[in-house]
Amino acid sequence: MKSLEFLKVWGVVFFAMLCGGVLSKECTNVPTQLSSHGLRYELLSSKNESWREEMFSHYHLTPTDDSAWSNLHPRKMLREEEEFDWVMMYRKIKNSGGVKGIDGLLNEVSLHDVRLEPNSMHGIAQQTNLEYLLMLDVDSLVWSFRKTAGLETPGNPYGGWEAPGVELRGHFVGHYLSASAFMWASTHNDSLKQKMSAVVSALSACQQTMGSGYLSAFPSELFDRFEAIKPVWAPYYTIHKILAGLLDQYMVAGNDQALKMTTWMAEYFYNRVQNVITKYSIERHWLSLNEETGGMNDVLYKLYSVTGNSKHLLLAHLFDKPCFLGLLALKADDISGFHANTHIPIVVGSQMRYEITGDPLYKEIGTYFMDIVNSSHSYATGGTSVGEFWSDPKRLASTLQTENEESCTTYNMLKVSRHLFRWTKEVAYADYYERALTNGVLGIQRGTDPGVMIYMLPLGRGKSKARSYHNWGTQFNSFWCCYGTGIESFSKLGDSIYFEEKGNSPGLYIIQYIPSSLDWKSGQVLVSQKIEPAVSWDNRLRVTITISSNGHSSGAVSTLNLRIPSWTHSSGAKATLNGKDLSLPTPGNFLAITKTWGQGDKITLELPMILRTEAIQDDRPEYASVQAVLYGPYLLAGHSSGDWDIETKSTTALSDLITPVPADYNSDLISLMQESGNSTFVLTNSNQSIQMEKYPEAGTDAAVSGTFRLISLDKSSVKPSQHKDIIGKRVMLELFDLPGMFISHQGQEQSLGIAASSDDGGSLFRLTAGLDGKDNTVSLESEAEKGCFIYSSVDYKSSSTVKLSCNSKSSDAGFKQASSFKLGDGISEYHPISFVAKGAKRNFILSPLLSFRDESYTVYFNIQS
Secondary structure, eight states, X not given: OHHHHHHHXXXXXXXXXXXXXXXXXXXXXXXXXXXXXXXXXXXXXXXXXXXXXXXXXXXXXXXXXGGGGGGGOHHHHXXXXXOOOHHHHHHHHSOTTOOOOOSSOOEEOOGGGEEEOTTSHHHHHHHHHHHHXXXXXXXXXXXXXXXXXXXXXXXXOOXXXXXXXXXXXXXXXXXXXXXXXXXXXXXXXXXXXXXXXXXXXXXXXXXXXXXXXXXXXXXXXXXHHHHTTOOOOOHHHHHHHHHHHHHHHHHTTOOXXXXXXXXXXHHHHHHHHHHHHHHTOXXXXXXXXXXXXXXXXXXXXXXXXXXXXXXXXXXXXXXXXXXXXXXXHTTOOOOTTSBHHHHHHXXXXXXHHHHHHOOHHHHHHHHHHHHHHHHHSBOTTSOBOBTTBOOSTTBGGGGOSSSBSXXXXXXXXXXXXXXXXXXXXXXXXXXXXXXXXXXXTGGGBOTTOTTOBBSBOOOSTTBBTTBSSSOBOOSSSOOOHHHHHHHHHTTOXXXXXXXXXXSSSOEEEEOOOOSEEEEETTTTEEEEEEEOOOOXXXXXXXXXXXXXXXXXXXXXXXXXXXXXXXXXXXXXXXEEETTEEOOOOOTTEEEEEEEEOOTTOEEEEEEEOOEEEEEOSBXXXXXXXXXXXXXXXXXXXXXXXXXXXXXXXXXXXXXXXXXXXXGGGGGGEEEEEEEETXXXXXXXEETTEEEEEEOOOTTSHHHHHTOXXXXXXXXXXXXXXXXXXXXXXXXXXXXXTSTTEEEEOOSTTOBXXXXXXXXXXXXXXXXXXXXXXXXXXXXXXXXXXXXEEEEOOTTOOTTEEOEEEEOOOTTOHHHHHHTOEEEEEOSSOOOSSOXXXXXSSSOEEEEEGGGOSSSOEEOEEEEEO
């Protein structure tokens, strides 16, 4: 123990020496705005030369103390006439004792052995991503690589951040290599295998033509500027993506050619970094790292684990950014102001350093980093960052806007938590993974539209994924950094459901309840998960795990460890094995079952999903009422254009304040339409005024506003879909997103508005057969004003006001037409997880944030007692 403590203390002193006492944000870009990918793209694309000159005139890196690096300067280590020896330098830097690695970590199971249920939420998201990967054209992907290599360039280049004039071009191609390797392992889709192999072959031809090992979509001149500390847009960021993609093509897809390309690239950059340190100093190299370098350390540690080449290990060390990791080694919660996605990958790389070398300092760094991000810088989604940067700790209430939670940061934080779980087996890290994946990843696709994703996840009041700085991206003209991480995320949804513990008696950890199957080779069985879709009217997550033979051999003694999430409750929780009750541990632990598993063994779980509120991470008293609402792992958002006030008054139970939408309410949803020529118009609530608007696309505010719940006041009522059977019934039209508010009239020839149900009968109508005499239409006659009907403008112009109109002339065809509506299904519908929350001024429909497309929503509410 004493030796371990000495190593810990020595490690902290070592990092303090590396930081030279300059433990501050001076090790990042100055000004910090240039760290933003979004701003950098706008700046480099701008024709405003004065703005460009002004911004880049400040492009410099604050020097650190020369003495901080004196012991690491290569000329201090070797005689001047000696050739620079990297192995000697490595021996001077690393801890003594050799590279040992870590035993006892949980092992990943191969994506080749995991299959998602195709009709599940995760399976549909995976399929949507597969369709996008197959849409992308090989020639367009590699166009700039061929241009750089001087080869012919058939086809057309893509746009956005992959356009030929953009300095970050090529980064998405690296992501594509990783994503396609993961997706092929997850699906074994033959078309994808051919396409990704063609990309690797095309890139190999480029590398061979250039002949130095260099491979990128931009010329090496960008690295000359990088090394000279001149303005350039993150060339190593792109190189990391290419290296990682090629390495994944080898490790996951078995492409030997890709490994040769990777090692040749590593040799090229090994020599470049060697040249910088030899020509200048190691300090100059550290200074250059203040430009974003992605996860260079991470991919190089992985490469070393494959090759065992000490050059790869040394080069990985030299991309461990000491001035940032030093802060974490000293346990300083001072990450505010840092560009989040520049630095999370560095932490991920340091976690790989721990796994490769066994240095306990890097375990502490990863653990501490997760602790401070999760406790002081995270939203209820599990995500982090605002405008790409970390804000002040526990000051998040004033950061809620459109530019929250860069998608890349969530992708990388999942990696951090995944490492920590494999090290510790702590449920808290698995819970975090579930929260961030569910709320921060699954909702960044626009439904089932292939290749339409977001950059940021808006978390402000009345915001929308469709209304932000970037909005939804496009299939072939965006290719932001978050497109790259997005296609990876949806290609490896199966990689963190199961982990295994090898040994004489193997163990399997099931940490995510996602409909899927695993061919568990170590346990010699097939494991299948069936999950009943979560709903609001039944607050139990029901899981069935079935064991069967994998056809290779009979089952062996092994242990299944099932996560009992922290969000559930012991009261009402239940587990059975082959119909017999099991004793459950308290939430936040694993249920361990050890036996010789046989054909047809079945485990069932029933986990109550608790409805709860969670205060935003902000320690200022005036923001104590800002809270999110969660249901099990799901973060709920309210359909709202900005309202957020909920008053509990005398209500103490959350279940009195927030109630589930019943299962049969979707069958009550309708839209009232009229047609003219080739256009369809729909009755719509527009800012509390009832108008006719053009029929909208589903998943939009207009679709929400054009959907109503038809409430019949007659006990003998039937479903609106059987509209012939509800003729003559008294009904009310409740607004979809404003529960308790109804279409109401103010008298004859007055425009319709909305109101709470009142005694004057303004919201009560009788549904009659359409006055126009058509079979498929209905009319709505006021109960208070007999002979008066809901009436639209006969000119069918969009935004035409609707009123209550009376006409005693039975022959007036225009009146009859304007008072007749086609009764159709609701354009919007309630998500199976939907609740009604009682607000101070209005009520809210709450649904999972992941289910929103273009609709406006509010995530945090002002819940006053």
